């Protein structure tokens with residue numbers, strides 16, 4: 001049965017996520033919010049298949065996806081077609097809490113920023129997976145990537161809970177299997193294809209947020 005953002009009990013397929021990230025960029029390099037959110041939905045499917053210990057992470061991601069989907073489907077949905085149009089619309093109309101949480105605790109800009117930071121974690125993690133060897137530990141790769149990215153934005157309790165959850169990650173062979181791609185060489189090849197796309201989406205968003213001083217939204 002699917003939940004309201006459609007991520008429950010569906011089998012993960014890395015190719016699908018890759019296809020979604022391919023669709024994210026417009027010709028003039030704007031990031032389509034619909035496909036960005038769909039990419040995250042696919043990743044959450046993967047997370048869900050790893051077990052309930054990751055439930056608190058999945059729940060937060062689903063919550064953020066849902067906030068963005070609500071904007072996309074709302075009466076001002078046309079302003080949320082791309083991340084660029086969302087930023088412009090929300091800033092022009094003072095719909096973003098810029099320095100402390102106030103009237104707009106769930107703006108599109110601050111919500112997307114949380115997923116954007118997680119995309120950096122993903123980029124680092126996938127690069128480690130791609131260059132890993134048979135005996136590499138997924139938990140170590142995950143936690144190193146987390147410490148270099150998301151952890152800097154999380155309080156102690158979340159860092160602690162995340163660290164404990166990472167210890168429950170399956171080993172590399174089982175992890176590759178859940179990715180549903182084929183033998184390890186194929187996984188590595190597909191990661192090699194996926195990473196430049198993910199990096200480009202990340203960098204375009206990072207530059208946009210930096211340009212508007214939005215990288216520290218509360």
Ligand SMILES: CCCCCCCC/C=C\CCCCCCCC(=O)N[C@@H](COP(=O)(O)O)[C@H](O)/C=C/CCCCCCCCCCCCC
Pocket residue numbers: 014043044046047056057058060061114115117118121142146150158162169179218
């Ligand atoms: C291609 C296949 C291999 C990789 C598959 C990865 C699948 C990962 C799927 C989802 C990742 C979850 C993204 C989580 C977004 C977290 C956003 C965030 O930072 N939220 C915090 C701040 O929000 P506000 O309070 O300011 O609203 C929030 O406090 C966090 C709560 C939950 C903990 C988040 C821990 C994030 C760890 C990310 C690593 C996921 C490990 C997955 C293991 C494969």
